[in-house]
Amino acid sequence: MAVLLFVVGITFKPLLKTGQGDWGLVTLYIFCQFFFNLGTNAITFIIPAEEFQD
Numbered sequence: 001m002a003v004l005l006f007v008v009g010i011t012f013k014p015l016l017k018t019g020q021g022d023w024g025l026v027t028l029y030i031f032c033q034f035f036f037n038l039g040t041n042a043i044t045f046i047i048p049a050e051e052f053q054d
Contacts (some may be wrong), residue, residue, distance in 0.1 A: 001032070001036060004028065004035060008028045008032065010042070011024070011025075011028070012025065
């Protein structure tokens, strides 16, 4: 996640200047959201729900 955010920060302005960088930024944003939701949110919400099942 930290690496992806670093890449987005470094490539944001250069990708916007090319004019075709919109898809690159959208792809990086999708990867960031996927890994963000895969990490702590999955641990916080899925595992406790499984522990309290009968």
